[in-house]
Amino acid sequence: MRNLIHSITNTIRDIARNESGSAMTEFVICLPVFVLIFVGINNLTKLQKEGIATKIRGTQAVWREAIPVQKGYDIKHMQPTIAGALETAGIWGQTSTNYLADGYQTAGAAGLALGGTVGEAYGMTVIIDIFADLGVPVLQQTAPPVVLGSQFAGDLVDDGLFKPTPPGSGPLAILNVILSVAGVKQAVGAGIRYGMAEGSANGGVTIMGKHFGMEAGYDVLVAPKPTDELWTVAVVRLTMESHKHYSGMLGIEFAPRL
Numbered sequence: 001m002r003n004l005i006h007s008i009t010n011t012i013r014d015i016a017r018n019e020s021g022s023a024m025t026e027f028v029i030c031l032p033v034f035v036l037i038f039v040g041i042n043n044l045t046k047l048q049k050e051g052i053a054t055k056i057r058g059t060q061a062v063w064r065e066a067i068p069v070q071k072g073y074d075i076k077h078m079q080p081t082i083a084g085a086l087e088t089a090g091i092w093g094q095t096s097t098n099y100l101a102d103g104y105q106t107a108g109a110a111g112l113a114l115g116g117t118v119g120e121a122y123g124m125t126v127i128i129d130i131f132a133d134l135g136v137p138v139l140q141q142t143a144p145p146v147v148l149g150s151q152f153a154g155d156l157v158d159d160g161l162f163k164p165t166p167p168g169s170g171p172l173a174i175l176n177v178i179l180s181v182a183g184v185k186q187a188v189g190a191g192i193r194y195g196m197a198e199g200s201a202n203g204g205v206t207i208m209g210k211h212f213g214m215e216a217g218y219d220v221l222v223a224p225k226p227t228d229e230l231w232t233v234a235v236v237r238l239t240m241e242s243h244k245h246y247s248g249m250l251g252i253e254f255a256p257r258l
Helices: 002-017 022-071 080-093 099-133 151-157 171-182 185-190 229-241 244-250
Strands: 196-207 210-221
Touching: 022 196, 022 210, 080 099, 080 196, 151 229, 171 185, 171 229, 185 229
Parallel strands: none
Antiparallel strands: 196 210
């Protein structure tokens, strides 16, 4: 009996000391953790790659809109009132949560529509002053005033909607008035382009039956169009015709005086 008990005790002791198979047990316990980590890394990689790809497509879209403006004659970017109105509609037509930036941009777009380039700068300055009065941190508070030294300079440079344009006399003066009223004089003579180009892209990834949507949107101020200096000279010449002192100095007549 004593030998039997001793034999059973030794057997139990041998079983307790035997470590074969313990590695398999640890592997089985850790395997689900490693699988979860691998799947998580794989899914995060998919999200990151699709996010980067969506941003790239959005960037490509905005430049597809911006580059042709610099090469063509799209009226919506040659006329400040049209460009400002479209820019305002575009700002509030997009999905955004940055209302401070949207308000600042809208003020500039509205100023562009009403007052041209100077109006755009003034509109942004007004908003900056309002923010400063409310205690919102801003980079600057007052923009330097734009001073045009003569009526001729104003007629040549001012691209606002309500700018005064001297009528002058003769066909060249009439053509100058038409260009001024149409608001395209600066676009023709200096290649100025107004407004912004916008581009956006959508994407998404489906992970474990759940779809994660992505959207990237960008905008950029359009660049001016390189213009032949002959157009610049022609616009300046037309502008001179509406100002009698310059017109008299040039001495160009289309009909003999009576």
